[in-house]
Amino acid sequence: MKNVSRFISLVFISFLIAACGTQVKRVDVEETIDLSGAWNDTDSRLVSEEMITDMLERPWYSTHSKRHKSSPAVIVGTVINKSHEHINLNTFIADIERAMINSGKIEFVASSQERQEIRDERKDQDLHATEASRKAMGQELGADYMLKGSINTIIDMEGKTQVRYYQVDLTLISLKDNRKVWLGQKKIKKVVKNSKMRF
């Protein structure tokens, strides 16, 4: 009798386990969800927002505005991934661009790839568009500064515990004279504990 009840509870438990199929729950994009401890969307968003806010508060900005009586024009150059992870740099760069444009304080120039596509379109307009709507060539806005950067990591570990330290460095370089006008740095530290046991 005891065995029978044991058997029934076993069957019951296996049914419970089998019920754990795919589940979907919608969450807010702002919500922080840490799964594996790897670089994620929250890191990308927070780092870009904080760094660009810092960048716009620094003296180079007012110096430029005073001297040129206009907002600086910035272009995003290369961001190098020197970390332990295959980080999707496209989303990080998109986050930086969004933070800069939405600040309203910066003129923003399209990247070299995007520029080429637009030039092709202008060339096409030259042939096919009406004179009134045609956009002339040679009217592009040249950037004053280029933003470059890198993502580095240092991993320290002991047994199943890892400390992941991310350091994002961004540098704003004047295109006129190669002067570095702003250096930004943002650090993130995470402790990841992997379980020694599983079911």
Add this chain to the structure above:
Amino acid sequence: MMYLQGRYKVVLAPGKLLLGVMLLLLAGCASYSQSQHTIQQSLINQNPAQALELLDKKKNNGSDQFLYHTDRAMLLRMLGKYAESNAEIEIAKKLVEEFSATSITEQGAAFLINDATRTYTGTPVEQIMLHVYAALNYLELGQPDSARVEILQVDTRLRGFMQDDPDSPLSFDPFARYLSGIIYEDMGEWSDAMIAYRKSYKAYQAHQDLYSIGIPAQLKSSLILMAHKIGLSDEQKKYEQAFNLKILDLLNARKNQSELVFMFHNGLAPVKREHAAQIFSPVAGRLIRIAVPGYYRRDNSISRVRINIQNQNEKTNQYLYSATSEVTEDISSLAIKTLESYMPAITARALARAVAKYKMAKDAGDKNPMAGLLVNLVGFVTERADTRSWLSLPAEIQTARLPLPPGNYRLIIELLGYNNHVVSQQTVENVQVKKSQKHYLSFHWTASSLNHGLAGRH
């Protein structure tokens, strides 16, 4: 006399019969390495496309899925599909993270049934090779940044092995370090390259004592050149003396040159077979079986390759440059040495399992002889060795580094046998070497035959 005979009949005949029936049953359920036979045969016939087709038919979601993905990664790579190969490697890496924690249920099953019931997450060598091949895939895709990510991951993994077992030379891998040095050098990170070359040198020295691998001449050159580049003159002199090489000769051979890094993936990694002892204990009337794995090398007839280079538009047999490959990673020996180091634990587990199975059969038999027999049979049939391994790995990786001016080249690859005669020749056209960049090229040769002598007991 008749009485005695009769008694023997009673005891022995069912025993023999039982043993016979059980051996038949055993033959019915193949071990992992046997189940992969057809796929391996296609590889031996140098037909990775067919091997991939056969592998896909076998799609595996169980405890062997690591091997499904690693095999797939290797076959896709052989077919030149580097990005797809890396997607498979990423899946395999996730499996390692997910399943490396000890499972309570699987440990229980391993104790009661056999070791092959555990989820396979690769040996240390196989886990390192995951990153090495991911890095090579990225390099061949022209993405050195991503290859750099892989070598950082390899570093983390090697540090983990080092913490687990600091005294074992198997905790550091010479080739992974050497490849790291090449990649850092390619990225212009000289001091990191120097550190990697030094670690590689140290690792080759330690591995030299374990099996027959030498310190590659190309590493010796790299150590001297890199020490010279970052101005470590004492260290440079130390290496010059130790290797009997001169910095000027090395520099002259590399003036304003780019480099072709050639990787030759030779043969196939050894295969595990089951070694079992089965006895019938007439006293207890029970069958006892103990099964453990053992490695067998898969030999092939190619010892090295000679790479001859000519300008793409050259019509004659004139060669611009020739170089012979060197063994930089002996995967076979590493795998065999690793298994040797695990053997005491594997054997102890097998023995403990035999005792446990015997005890279970005895307990069941005390209540009901038929049940005892049944438990004994199940215990006997389920005693299988864990013969799982990444079978599409090569037996060894050989490397050649060829300094070349930028240009468009034709490569004539001569596969050399053990007596230095040319066994086969392959041509690769239109290899573009760009200014001050490294160009990476891999060549796989999978023809091999099983050596029937047990490896590691020579």
